[in-house]
């Protein structure tokens with residue numbers, strides 16, 4: 001394989017929007033700092049990304065950037081949604097490692113390093129070790145959930161997972177630093193199992209362990225938000241680069257480098273954005289709108305959709321609601337026309353929003369979210385308080401941190417009824433509770449914004465990462 005002094009970084013994200021998006025931002029930042037980048041998606045996501053990407057403007061701002069793909073071996077017409085997640089994970093585990101190895105040995109320019117998603121360690125680490133290429137793990141969760149995941153096997157050993165009884169409000173004892181924070185119900189969703197051999201839990205225990213063979217860890221968070229747990233993570237990784245919020249760091253760096261951006265997601269995404277909501281937002285009063293989105297994976301039943309709908313309408317607040325097309329075609333889904341009829345007066349329904357821009361719009365005063373980490377971080381950065389309705393993965397941990405640690409929102413975990421939705425929307429949007437919450441929301445927004453400016457913690461950590469990758473070059 002050819003060697004040059006230009007560092008070549010190969011990215012391997014897990015095939016989901018919430019993983020690809022932050023890794024793409026970092027990939028572009030490294031590319032703009034002089035690295036050759038190869039970004040490896042699955043064939044399915046590669047095609048989706050290409051169909052929504054303005055490649056001309058992309059390559060104008062990010063030259064020397066190659067897209068490559070590997071199969072995921074799921075039937076082409078099968079949705080890569082939550083309902084097929086287990087099948088996707090199974091096929092990926094069967095094919096990704098040999099396909100990635102093949103790609104590495106056939107590439108004309110040997111990578112200086114691989115930045116692999118923490119939950120793609122099964123595909124990246126053995127191969128990288130065999131070929132002598134350093135790997136840096138990128139975990140797309142926050143530090144709190146990453147730390148929690150490193151304790152999954154301890155939770156099983158201690159008999160705290162599977163949950164010993166029906167009381168989900170019991171505090172967990174074996175995660176240092178979280179003894180008075182996390183209850184059973186706040187653990188990652190994979191802990192809600194009947195027996196510890198359950199494949200998702202087993203998979204995440206294995207991945208957490210394999211990931212520790214990486215030489216360093218990248219987290220999309222900022223030091224000022226999670227300093228205590230980041231220092232605990234230093235007992236596992238001596239080198240940790242906290243470089244979040246990455247979307248904001250991206251904006252800050254590209255501004256400094258005077259590189260133009262096309263739109264909020266920089267012209268790269270798995271869904272096509274509908275910008276019509278921006279005009280609607282322009283017509284709404286200051287801080288009056290509640291933005292509602294459950295990310296790219298979470299599904300709602302018809303019943304849940306109706307509870308949210310009535311709660312929102314009864315709150316009397318205008319709302320902007322992202323209803324993904326795949327959300328409403330399911331067996332229990334709701335017809336978007338039906339939704340639109342009921343919401344006509346106060347609501348605006350959209351299939352995919354330019355979310356970063358929506359959250360930054362002055363009309364938006366609150367965010368009803370599933371607590372995906374990207375959404376949470378985007379909300380923190382925009383200074384928008386949250387109502388959290390966590391469902392899967394890291395979301396229960398994130399919502400607990402939002403309500404109990406950072407105090408920037410409410411957690412409606414494990415409830416879904418119209419009266420709770422109505423009450424929490426009113427509390428968040430115009431009660432004296434809002435005043436309290438806004439104090440910490442404003443403070444964390446300030447800290448997030450400072451961290452991505454020149455001299456800020458995330459800005460400096462990105463420079464360290466760039467330097468460390470350069471020093472790996474022969």
Ligand SMILES: O=c1ccn([C@@H]2O[C@H](COP(=O)(O)OP(=O)(O)O[C@H]3O[C@H](CO)[C@@H](O)[C@H](O)[C@H]3O)[C@@H](O)[C@H]2O)c(=O)[nH]1
Pocket residue numbers: 016017018019021140141265293294295296297298322351352353354355356371372373374375376378392393394395
């Ligand atoms: O209409 C929309 C809705 C979402 N987004 C973007 O899509 C991303 C969604 O990411 P996230 O909030 O993290 O949710 P998921 O897509 O559900 O992400 C998965 O991956 C994340 C990172 O690992 C986890 O934190 C989540 O729990 C997991 O569900 C964000 O950047 C949003 O800005 C849009 O641009 N438009």
